[in-house]
Amino acid sequence: MTTREETNSNRLWAVAGGVNIRTKILGIVLALVLLLGAAVTLQVRATVSKTMNIQLEEQSVSASRDLAARATDMILINDMYSLHQLLLDTEANNSNVRYAFIVTPNNQVLAHTFGDGFPQNLLVANTVETMEHHRTVILETDEGKIWDTAVPIFDGQAGIARVGISDQQLHQTVENITTQLLITTLLVSAIGITTAALLTWVLTRPILQLVRATQAVGRGDFSHRVNRWANDEIGDLADSFNKMTVQLAHAADEHAEREQLRVRYVNGVIAAQEDERKRIARELHDSTSQTLTSLLIGLRALGDACPQPEIHTRADELRNIAARTLDDVHMLALQLRPSVLDDLGLPEALERHIADCRRHYPINLDLAVNGLESRLPPNIETALYRITQEALTNIFRHAEAETASVIVEKREDKVITIIEDDGKGFNPNQASHNNNHLGLYGIRERIELLSGTLVIESSEGHGTSLFIEIPLSPA
């Protein structure tokens, strides 16, 4: 197949595919009926024309032979009146006869049916040898085709009889037949269209119902069922569709149940983790810090009480170690669970965390918090704090960024958090399945538990942006 044909067939498909089944079936029926009608009409026209042409020729021959036989005596006895009468009768008795005339052996017109005058060139248009049976020629005249037959009268001794048969009636007949056939074709077309419309309604009704049902399934409505209208392929399709929706509904139920379990489990894990961290932080703060403080006070007292400079120095060293340990314990407790998050809220906690980060990492860090005058629900505060913590840890570990910023903004019914850096970036599509990005997975998990959304914009060499949106439930 050449390219052009392919293009044509594509175009054909585009046209055929662009219309619905109803139009296709109607089109097929209409095209078939019209094609058949046209073919039959043309065939009948051709056949009738051919048959009638043969008949006209035969009629022309028989009329002129009859005329020749009957005219013989009249010509021989010079009975011109009877001869003229005979010609007129020949014309009158056969509606196809256009003219009749007698030619003498000297090639002169003896009698004719034209009344006034005689058509030019007609006399020489046909002739016949004396021994011939007849000779027929088709003359093209201003009145259409004329089958002109010449028959010798009395073996040519009395001249030649000429009769012209016109095809006007034939044309009329052929036109009538054509008209009737075309009317029949149109009637059959009308019936065909009605039938096809009915047929397409029967055919497309179950299909349209299936379409509506699949749309419902697409929306997540598995309760839709379709009727089995007919015992055919479409009926089978309906059955199998119904079976599929039942199974889908079942699967969806199972999935929802599992999801619920998972959410509850994850929530439980996170809550337990937070509680555990809180307990350890408090323990570190309350018990370990107190002990270390007591140790510090004890070491100071020991140093002051002992006059020996060696022991004094030694006690100072120990007191410094104890003071650093106390700092470390504070830091650890803060990281585990900043009590400031529970006590003063998210902005303050973030502020302190950022300040800590600035101390420990060589990077420009910005924080902007808007609209958080009132406290957010504790689970959201915790989640946003942990997400920010995780994201910043990722930036410090992997991004090689110079600058990073955190923006938290409360809108009417949601909290938007944006964390950006100018680091080396990554391909977010490949990140989700990478173990190095377990942190990202944790972020996503936390957001989904709160019915929020996470959008990651990043490409290699162009930094990373996390857009986090968490709805605030009306409660």
Added chain:
Amino acid sequence: MRQICVLTLIILSLLGCTSTQDQPSIYLSDRSPLPTIEDQAVVPLRVSVAAVISPKGTVESYQPLIDYLSSKLNRPVELVQRRTYAETNQLLQAGEVDIAFVCTSAYIAGHDDFGMELLVAPQVKTEAVYYSVLIVPFDSPAESMADLKGKVFAFTDPISFSGRVYPTFLVTELGYNPTNFFERTFFTYSHDNAIMAVAEGLADGAAVDSLVYDFAVQNDPSLTQHLRIIHRSSAFAIPPVVTGPQIRPQLRATLQEILLAMDNDPEGRKVLQSLGFDDFVTIEDAAYQPIRDILADTPPLTP
């Protein structure tokens, strides 16, 4: 798309076939008067043959004679036919024909009316005589004219001697009125048609020229299975060849000479054979006296 184009082309071409028309070569509506038939440069000799036999039969029998005369005279000769004997006589009287083969009663009428003259008479079996024969269908019970009373009778020509005058004479002899002796009569205007009318049962009887009858039987022997002769008249002088009163004496003499010499010429004998004659002889008006007598005894006939 290309298929659609092809289909359209086919349909258009088919429509085109029916609508296109060749340029007419003849205009039937454009008529002009026919040229009048010009007088021939050479005046032909015109020969008329009375309708003893049908026009076609006449042409078949007499065309060889016409051709023979034409070659002897070295001028065209035309055969002129008319339906009735009377019309032939009128042609002779008007000089529209030069010589004519006429029936005996037509000769007598023409001779007495306008001076028709005897040229020669054909001779068959050494006699210049003929008979009127009464014929009936083969299975007819009729044995004489008396048995044909109340039947259908076919006359040849209104003034034919053998076909009209003689049978009427027979009826008169039987003592009947000829006008109501037959149930019905009709004219066939030639003897061969009268023979066929009886053979085909259209008529129950007819009287015909014996020469024509013999000639017909000779051509179609099966006729004797359909016909039989129930009466034969006495011999009458044969129908003659005559000239009109206006013929030039020299032409008359030449024609007589040619006709009389025909049996000495092989060509002429062939022509005589096709006419059913042996030769031509001269004949006197007196030979037709018996016919004149019978005509005188027969009541006047309506045509």
